[in-house]
Amino acid sequence: MKVQLRPTGIIALRALPQSKMRTALRYVPPTTLIGAISYPLLHISDDRGETIYEKKTFKSKAESVIGLFKWVTIKTEGRPKLYGSLLKINTIYRGKVQSAVTSFPFAVFYGESTNSLTAAYFVDEDALSESTYSAKDLERAAWGITRLGSRESIVSVEDVKMGKAVFREANKVRTAYAFPFKGVNVHGKGTLQAVVDWRLGIGDYSNAKRMVMFYPEETVEVEGGLSIVELDGEVVILAP
C-alpha cells in the first residue's frame, strides 16, 4: 500500500528519551507510520483505545496492529530542515515565579519544493485474513491518516494505491525509500537516523532496541545482498 502525504508545513517528532531540551527527528521513523495508520484503522472498528494495561505494564494500542505489516518505510521529497528557536519562558504559577529555557524543535517541510512524503506499507496477507480487518478497511484507514507525530503535525493523504508486492533478491538497486543500514554499500547522499525497531513492539521506547535507517536524498545506489520489492516502478529495500 503506497500512501502519498502532504504535510501542513511542519512535522514535530520527538526523539526519546525526552528532556527539557527535546531533540527532534529530521525524518519520519517507522514507528510513527504505524501509529499514524493505527488511529484511523482502530476508528473503523469503533476502537477508541490508546493504551493497553496488562498488570503493571502498559503499552500503546498501536501495538495491536503491528502484526498486519511486514515492513513500513517512507520516501521524503525535499530535505527537511530542523528548526527550533531557544525560548525563555517566564511564568507565575501559584505564587511562584518560574523561569526555564526550552526549545521545541521540529522538521520543516515548508518551502518552494513539493515536500511530498510517500509511505509504503507492506501488508502481511495471512495476518490480515486472520484479523477483523479487510484490505478495504486498510485502504480506508490510509485515507484517514491525520498526522505524523504530534497533534500539530497534520498531514493530508493525497493518494492511496494498493497492489501485490513481489519480493526478490538483488545485488544492486536504486531507491528513494529509507532502508536499514546494515551490510550495504551506499553511493549517494542521505542521512542516517537511529529509530526504534518497531517489529519488536512499540509499547515502551525507553528500553526498545534501535536500528539505523538510511534516509536517501532523492535516490541512492545501494549494493549488497538485498531483499527488495518493486512497487509501482520504484524499489524498496527490506530489512535483512
Add this chain to the structure above:
Amino acid sequence: MVETAGNYGKHRRVPYLVEEDGKLKTVYVPAMSGESLAHAYQEHLVREALSAGLPVCDDCQRGEFYKSMDEVHFAPKLFNREEVFESVLANLSEVVDITISVLSSEIEKERNKKKQNEDKIKELEKFRGFMENLVKSEKPRDYILKNLSLASQVFGNYVIKKGILDLPPVKIEDIIVKSCVVEDVGGFLYTGSAPIRRSSAFQVSYALPVKSVALFATSEPQLHARHAQMDASSKKGNASEQMIYYVETGTALYGFTFNLDLDAIGVSAITSKPILDENEIKKRREASLKALFRMLSSSQFGAKLSRFFPVGGITELIVAVTDHPFVVTSPIYDDYIEKTQRRLKVLKSFGEESFLVVAGEEKVPEEALKEAIDYLHEKEAF
C-alpha cells in the same frame, strides 16, 4: 509572539526553504504555532461549556491548561463533585489514618537524618495537622474545599501517589472526563504510577503563510515609547519609567488546518466505552463545535489582541464532515479546494457519506460553518 527578550517582543517565525542556483536558502516568515491556536480554542471551549452548564475544572476555567498532569493536579477532581467524593472516599477515616501513619514515619525519617531539612519537616507536619483536623471535621468535604490547595498536595503526593486510595487508570480517566469538558475534548497526559494518555480530539496545524505568497510575508519590529512624567527635581535621563520597546508584527495570508474527532468526545480512551450518557456527549459535541465557530468568527486567537488586533479576516474556508478520519488538504497549497473535493469523491467508493462546504466569494465563513453544524445536527451528532 514567542518570547520577550528585554524590550523586544519577538513574533514566531518558521523557515521557508527556497532553492536558488541549486543551493537551499532559508527565508524566515511569520507564523502562529498550533499550540497557540489550540490554547485559544480551549479558552473558547471553556466559555461555551460553562454557558451550556457543562463541567469545567478550576485550572481550565482560569485558562491554565495543565490538565490532570499529575496526582496534585488530579486531586481536586476527587473533591469538587459530591458523588465522586462520596464514592471514592467512602472510607475516609481509614484513608486518613493510613496517611497520618505514612506522614509520621516520613517525619521520623527526616528527623533522624544527620542534616535535617527543617522546611521539609514543617511541611510534613502541616500535612499531618491537616489530616488530623480533617478526621475531626463534621463536614470533611467542606473542610477540604476550604483548604483546597493544601488538600490537593496531601492527597496528590501521599494518598494517591502512595497507593493509599485504590484508583485504577479506568477510574481516574472516568473521574477526569466527567469533571472537565476541556480535558475530555483536549486530552491529557496523567503521569502517575500508571500513566494515562488521552489524545486530544482536536488537532491544529501551524498557521503558515500560504506558499504562493509566502515570500511576500513580512515580520517588522514596531517601535513604541512609554513616556514618564518628570517633575522639576528629577534629573534628565534618570526617569527609569521612560522606555522604548519593540513589538514585532507579522503580515501574511495564513493558512491552517483544524481537525475535530466528534466520536472521541465522552468515550474512554482505555475501554472504548462511553463514559457519559448520550445526552451529555451531544451537549459536549455541540459546545466543541460552537467553540470553533466562535474562535474563527471573532478572530480571538493569537497574541497581543488588546493593542495589536490584526486587520483582516478569513478569506477562504473549507469544511469537510466524514464518518471516519479525513483531513482537508492544507490551505497553504493553492489547489487545496480542488484537491479536497477530488479526495472526498474517493470516500464514496467506501460507501461513506461526506459533506463539504466552501466559503469564498459567494459565502462568508460563518455561513459555511453554520451549514456544517446544521448538517451534523441533521445527522444527530448532537
